[in-house]
Amino acid sequence: MPQIHLDEDTVARLDSLRQEGEDYDEIVTELINIYEAEELTLFHGGDEV
Numbered sequence: 001m002p003q004i005h006l007d008e009d010t011v012a013r014l015d016s017l018r019q020e021g022e023d024y025d026e027i028v029t030e031l032i033n034i035y036e037a038e039e040l041t042l043f044h045g046g047d048e049v
Contacts, residue, residue: 035047
């Protein structure tokens with residue numbers, strides 16, 4: 001798995017999203033899933049004109 005380095009502001013933002021024992025991998029995976037779902041919705045939203 002690739003390693004990434006985050007600045008303090010990003011870590012603070014991730015910490016604010018954490019819920020009871022949730023680790024950073026879980027948060028990042030959830031954020032990616034949300035991003036992909038919204039992108040898919042926007043992509044298909046323009047197809048029905």
